[in-house]
Amino acid sequence: MNKVIIINLNGIAYQLEENGYEALRRYLDTAARRLEGNPDKDEIIADIEQSIADKFRAVLGANKTVVVSKEVEDVIEEMGPVQDASSASDESAHSAAGAKDGPGPTASAGETPAPPKRLYRIREGAQVGGVCNGLAAYFNVDVTLVRIIFACMVLSGGVGIVLYLLMMMVIPWANTSAEKAAATGAPFTTEEFIRRAREGYYGGLKTFKDGRAFREWKWQFKQEMRQRKRDFQREFHKNAEQWRQNWHQHWAQSPHPHPGWWFAFPFLTLLSVLLTLLCVASILSLVVTGAVFGFFFPAGVHLWLGILILLVIFSMLTWPLKVMRHAYYSHCGYGPVYVGLHMWNSFAWLAFLVLVLWFADRHSLHAHEAIEHLRYAAHHVVDALRDWWNKPSPMP
């Protein structure tokens, strides 16, 4: 037993099976879309409906009052896809060939689903390699936000640079229009997932002719879904439990610090965060206004040197804080591993400083002069110290 839908084609009612009705509706929708902008659109659609009606009448008789789905599909096939004669599209050429070679592309072929979204680098409006641009399009957020996140990652330890370079190598450019569409296209969201699942569910539902098989299938479907949900919950609980246990174990093993640390530690962290913010703000101020909060460096000090000086001041300011925190860490039993790590960090920082100085010496005349001057100054200081040391003491 199939449901029947009654339609009106140019004033005459026809009874169509539900699937056939869907196919016909798709065909006419596609036709209307293709004829968009054609001044005779309504008339052409009316002609086509009339022609379809003629064909339907041919299959109906006194003892047959319903057009079945197969017949609707045959009629659509016979009509062929609607082509706008005034627009020279490739598709029209295709169908002209198809008419002679056999069945052309089915009318519903115009319905293409949105392409799945993919991560691409986008050249339009890219600053460096288009990675941020592509990410922003993929996650559908403002590109500035992605750039700020990346900038923060670069500032806090340079992870951002490595990540960016890696992504630049791995992610392809969006070159063709299809790729560009996929880069920005409709995301595969939860709603989309639910829509597809439902489509599949109802699609499967329709294929069952007899009620018992259908009920059995429906029951099975629901069972499956429930099972999946239970599995997920169990997995989640297991993970959470394990995490909790690990944490407890770790806590029990590490020696408890002096209670005073409980107050000192958050305070120290807060202080170092504030200092970091201050450092970033002062560098920004130097770059933007040429002065650190209104304080100008003496003439001849280049921008890069100013930044370097600020960084050195910053690291000197935070030095005691770092020492205190390390004392805390080593006290809590992180031990030699952390100390080793910190030593490596210091070496890296020193190497970076040397590299910057060398680079500046090579490529900036100002820097070169400053460094030369520094050498003389250093000589001067050393000489003065020696003189002071060698000076005969007033009291023998």
Next chain:
Amino acid sequence: MSINEKFTAIRKGLLEFLVLKIVASNKVYVADILGQLSETEFATQEGTLYPLLSKMRREELVDYEWKESEAGPPRKYYQLTAKGREQLRETSDYWQKISGTVKRLGQDPGEQTENSTPR
């Protein structure tokens, strides 16, 4: 690429010319046109023909009138307008010229001069 595919664009371009020819001979309705074309290389479908006819009517090459049919509702019968006949003559001439060129090119030089002089 088969010959059939290579000539797709040409067949498409010639369809209007052929429809003009068919309509010129007689008052016809769409099923007649489809029927006459169906046995040729130019077989086509309603989906293509209706938009083409409406374009030709907009360009005032053809016109139609409603006529009662024995079975079913009235049908549109198409006929050429004066402008349509003019267009058909021009197109036929042009087609003669093209097919002449297609025949002539690549033949022996002696033959070629002989063929190309009259006109």
